[in-house]
Amino acid sequence: MPYQYGREVCTPGHAFGPFRRSHYLFHYIISGCGTLVASDESGRQTTYYLGQGEGFLIFPGQTNTYYADMDDPWEYIWVEFDGIRVKESLSLAGLSESSPIYRSDKAELRSSMEQEMRFLVDHQDASAFQLIGHTYLFLDSFLRSIVNQRAATTNRLQDLYVREAMSYIEQNYQNGITVEDIARQTGLNRSYFGKIFKSATDKSPQQYLIDFRMTKAAQLLKLTALSVGEIGRAVGYPNQLHFSRAFKGTFGLCPREWRRANTHA
Numbered sequence: 001m002p003y004q005y006g007r008e009v010c011t012p013g014h015a016f017g018p019f020r021r022s023h024y025l026f027h028y029i030i031s032g033c034g035t036l037v038a039s040d041e042s043g044r045q046t047t048y049y050l051g052q053g054e055g056f057l058i059f060p061g062q063t064n065t066y067y068a069d070m071d072d073p074w075e076y077i078w079v080e081f082d083g084i085r086v087k088e089s090l091s092l093a094g095l096s097e098s099s100p101i102y103r104s105d106k107a108e109l110r111s112s113m114e115q116e117m118r119f120l121v122d123h124q125d126a127s128a129f130q131l132i133g134h135t136y137l138f139l140d141s142f143l144r145s146i147v148n149q150r151a152a153t154t155n156r157l158q159d160l161y162v163r164e165a166m167s168y169i170e171q172n173y174q175n176g177i178t179v180e181d182i183a184r185q186t187g188l189n190r191s192y193f194g195k196i197f198k199s200a201t202d203k204s205p206q207q208y209l210i211d212f213r214m215t216k217a218a219q220l221l222k223l224t225a226l227s228v229g230e231i232g233r234a235v236g237y238p239n240q241l242h243f244s245r246a247f248k249g250t251f252g253l254c255p256r257e258w259r260r261a262n263t264h265a
Contacts (some may be wrong), residue, residue, distance in 0.1 A: 004080040005080075007121050008075065012068060013067060013069075015067035015068075017063075017064055017065030018063050020064075022061075024059060025058040027077070027222065030075045032073050034049075034074040035105065036101075040069070041096070041253065051074075055101060059097045078117075085187045088141060093143050104145040106144075116134050119134045119175060168185045170212070173213050177236065178193075179209065182209070213237070213246070218247075218251065218258065221258060221259045222262050231243075
């Protein structure tokens with residue numbers, strides 16, 4: 001979720017801080033250079049000298065000061081953001097309070113990231129959905145552009161999202177949840193979520209949810225005396241007809257027929 005964004009053309013020696021932020025704040029240097037003094041998790045301060053094409057990430061609660069060079073003051077664009085998966089994503093990408101510097105040799109992705117940041121700065125009157133969408137695109141390019149981190153990080157992130165989705169299904173399948181609900185829980189766009197889920201499980205999220213519910217329904221048919229309607233409701237189908245159709249589509253038999261065939265007197 002984006003909170004603020006802007007662009008700053010600094011005068012020589014222009015300083016900001018010491019200050020603490022409530023959210024994540026990323027600065028990308030368009031030109032010039034400057035200095036960041038940032039504290040790590042233990043409170044120890046480190047000084048970084050940065051220039052064009054580099055950036056730095058400020059973490060929530062982190063104390064920092066940064067100032068422009070006297071001879072070649074920097075110009076930068078910045079985005080303040082937060083979200084339910086941001087901390088884990090940044091950690092997997094190797095960014096932390098003790099390692100807050102952005103450097104990338106992936107020029108195309110770096111350029112894409114800069115374009116998304118410029119869109120946010122130049123289109124502050126855009127709709128909330130547009131701004132959120134471009135923030136996700138910024139974060140995607142930002143994370144994928146980090147040197148020597150991307151392939152392993154992307155796979156770990158995708159596994160993390162899929163595991164979270166599976167856990168959410170297991171805990172909420174009886175509540176009538178939809179694929180949209182599952183994607184929202186992971187914080188991902190539904191289309192992108194569907195792609196990484198199918199890549200990991202060989203099933204679409206919808207098919208996985210149906211199969212999970214039908215497996216639970218079969219267990220209840222075999223092990224309990226609950227009616228078909230009660231079992232349907234117990235696995236997220238308030239409509240008995242819809243439940244029976246889904247069950248037959250999975251097992252080839254309607255629930256009553258399956259129960260007779262799989263229950264020993």
